[in-house]
Amino acid sequence: MDGTVLVADDDRTIRTVLTQALTRAGCKVQATSSLTTLMRWIGEGHGDVVISDVAMPDGNGLEMLPKIAQDRPGLPVIVISAQNTIMTAIKAAEAEAFDYLPKPFDLPDLMKRTARALEAGERSSSIAPDVHSEDKALPLVGRSAPMQTVYGLIARVLNVELPVMVTGESGTGKSLVARVVHDMSDRRSQPFVTVTDDELRRPDAVSGLLSRAKSGTILFEDISDLPDDLQMKAVHLIDAIGQNGPRFLATSQSDLSVAMASGSLRNDLFYRLDGAVLNLPPLRERVEDIALLAEHFLGKGETLQTTGKRLAADAVEALRLYGWPGNVRQLENTIKRLALTARDAEISGAEASTALAAQPVAAPVAGVKVDEKLSESVARHLQRYFDLHSGELPPPGLYPRILREIETPLIEIALDATGGNQAKCADLLGINRNTLRKKITELDIHVTRRRKLM
DSSP: OOSEEEEEOSOHHHHHHHHHHHHHTTOEEEEESOHHHHHHHHHTTOOSEEEEESEETTEETGGGHHHHHHHSTTOOEEEEESOOSHHHHHHHHHTTOSEEEESSOOHHHHHHHHHHHHHHOSOOOOOOOOOOOOGGGOSSOOOSHHHHHHHHHHHHHTTOSSOEEEEOSTTSOHHHHHHHHHHTSTTTTSOEEEEOHHHHHSTTHHHHHHHHHTTSEEEESSGGGSOHHHHHHHHHHHHTOOTTOOEEEEEESSOHHHHHHHTSSOHHHHHHHOSEEEEOOOGGGOGGGHHHHHHHHHHHTOOTTTTTOEEOHHHHHHHHHSOOTTHHHHHHHHHHHHHHHOSSSEEOHHHHHHHHHTSOOOOOOTTOOTTOOHHHHHHHHHHHHHHTTTTSOOOSOHHHHHHHHHHHHHHHHHHHHTTTOHHHHHHHHTSOHHHHHHHHHHTTOOOOOOOOOO
16 A cells, blocks of 8 residues: 555554554554644645544544545545444445444454555545434444444435335334435435325325325335235336335335245336345344343333333343344333333343243244254355345455354353353363453453353
8 A cells, every 4th residue: 555544543552553554554654633633634735545533532523524525625534433323324424434434443454445545535435414313312223243234234325216125024123224214315304104005005096105205205014015916006106206206115024036936026016126125133143232222222211110220230141142033122122011010220130031031932043944054054144145235245354254243152152051161161162261261352242150050
């Protein structure tokens, strides 16, 4: 790489690591902990690429992007942030950041993105509105790697003139995501219309729905569950749109190509909705988000009976170990019930375990053979991950991301099986005990010691 990179971050360690890595790669580096200094450098014409944190002692890095664009049109800015929520991703894209990475980031991945920024010499992204909200008010909650992928895809499709299909198991929040796509897009001032079966059966269904939706958004929920005659009505509705017509979104619990192959979805309707795809991960694949979601639901449902309720550490652990076949919706209902029935301000592990004991047992994932080999399961999930990017390559840094996704549950399950005994767990895994301790710290794995019958 060749060029000057301006680094702005209030974390001394990050500044040092980036300075060393970029210097070794052949770049010149100017690093600062101050946005004021960064803006002065930019105004003086320094730098070919900017890497900036969001939360800085003297301001917000995202709020500086329009000023940077005004002072130095075409200067690529890579935003890094520990505030890795959907709002951060959307704000970064709206402000036309060249790229956005949540912390903790993968250094080789950031280096590759910096190289691309140096080669491009101009910003390449666009996205949605400037929204000032705290995490508690966010429409989507989660900081896990699967949710970061979802946030990035949402940000990319907001204002693209394509239909959007939101897929995922029951309870993952498909309708919520569809609403977010509308509310964050440039159609947000126009109506959002969810189509019902009764509306499609009316003689004036096409003209009536188009009149209601104007240039907003029309949502078909569980599209493959519609009877064939109503699917034909949906085809007529989509074909009737003219200039400045509405955008179409749809949700489905199954892959539409599978639904079409099985005959539950009309081919002509599939081809009209075959645009961007947002696949929502089940809760069991984003276990690290459970504590954050639970806290969100406790705050969201505050009443005189639930105000001030919180979860004990062993209660959170009980929630993390459950399979959640009903996904986020089931978790929300469980948390609300616990908040109402808990005797004390702190919801205990025993209370959580009792509530979960009455819940359904998690069913096998649809389409998974009981005797399926681990390699077959991993291959199937990886192929699905590639397919979800609609012909484009996934973000760089795939190898360490996938290893981390496999490594975390492996260590968590091994720790559970050995009752939290790290010596036994290290022996079970076949690794050094110090290595296990390091992994527990790096992956932020919670360890609970208890007696375990083996």
